[in-house]
Amino acid sequence: MLEEGQVSGLDLTSPALHAEHDLSAVWRYLRTHHPLHRHPSRAGAPPFWVVTRYADVVTALRDGRRLTSTAGNVLETLLAGGDSATGKMLAVSDGPRHAEVRRIIAGALTSDVFARLTRGIEEQVRSLVAGALEREDCDFGEDVAAQVPLRTICDMLAVPDADRAHIHRLGSSSVSSHVPSHTATDAWTAKNELLAYFIELVEERRGGSGDDLISVLANARVHGRPLGSDEIVFNCYSLILGGDETTRLAMTGAVLALGENPAQWRALREGRVFLDTAVDEVLRWTTPSRHIGRLAVEPTEIGGGRVEAGDIVTVWLASANFDEREFPEPEQFRLDRTPNRHLTFAYGPHFCIGARLGRIQLAATLATLRDQVSEITVTGTPRRVYSNFLGGTCNLPVLLRAA
Secondary structure (H helix, E strand, C coil): CCHHHHHHCCCCCCCCHHHHHHCCHHHHHHHHCEEEEEEECCCCCCEEEEECCCCHHHHHHCCCCCCCCCCCHHHHHHHHCCCCCCCCCCCHHHHHHHHHHHHHHHHHCCCCCCCCCCCCHHHHHHHHHHHHHHCCCEEEHHHCCCHHHHHHHHHHCCHHHHHHHHHHHHHHHHHECCCCCCCCHHHHHHHHHHHHHHHHHHHHHHHCCCCCCHHHHCCEEEEEEECCHHHEEEEEEEEHHHHHHHHHHHHHHHHHHHHCHHHHHHHHCCCCCCCCHHHHHHHHHHHHEEEEEECCCEEEEEEEEEEEECCEEEHHHHHHHHEEEEEEECCCCCCCCEEEEEEECCCHHHCCCHHHHHHHHHHHHHHHHHHHEEEEEECCCCCCCCCCCCCCCEEEEEEEECC
């Protein structure tokens, strides 16, 4: 049984805490006793509020007027005092500008684009799983899951094939790491290299006729004016982060969950659960984005307490998606769970613009496993990503046997 001192002594900004410990009991304690928890200052950084209940998280994400994303949407930038992409990247923009740029990106994701991407995703997943079956032993995180979202996003952005491995390395390094020695300087360097890379692509494609997303943004106009290069680059960066590492973690987490829950694996293989509900349960169960941050611009009531203007507020999806007030038996992995109103793609104005694409990739993964694989055996110790923002399994040694 956790005690107050144990919880208040935890440092939720620590990547190692999230990678090396199961925080389920911590979230349960906070939901029960302190749904609005004041996290103390660490290493000179300001204190911040921690919101853990499902209903309170929904309330916070819906309220873009009093809780703004423009000062940053993750702990790293909020604690540092701001985000250089404010007003330029969708994730850290609010109001009309956010709606206008979001409309351009959503407009580029036509039914034809999704149909083409879906075909490519399904073919790639089948090919990668077939290769894993030939070898039997594989690291699902590296050999399968890391390949699919990277190719999908790079296809959308028309990134040259020769550059894609480089883009994946920079993208994953900018927000997380697979090793505890990764530093803030390493992340900052990776982010800037990624931004510099996309600046070159944007300038190459201005005035062109391409239908890739970079070309669409480079040639779009809002109120008669083109988007700035920095605005386009920041949104490319956001798409890489939102569409690459998070999907990889969800795909790898799905295989781990199936390997650890043989009854659910049998239900999927025997067709006793629908793919749509299975995808939603995987999304809830893995919750790759652990938290979302906001800055209060005026006082507001939340979680039974009061937040003042200027306070940093973090809502923890990793807790809300397991809130017993919303999900019966939340600690059980159930592929037939319905309803399943998880918050993995957030909520409100900042609902993930790539949600449909993420679902397509997970559905292709589950369908391929169902059709091609008879047995999933975890053969080594899963490794978790080091980050206070992303969470989940990045490396998963498994043995797959063909159906």
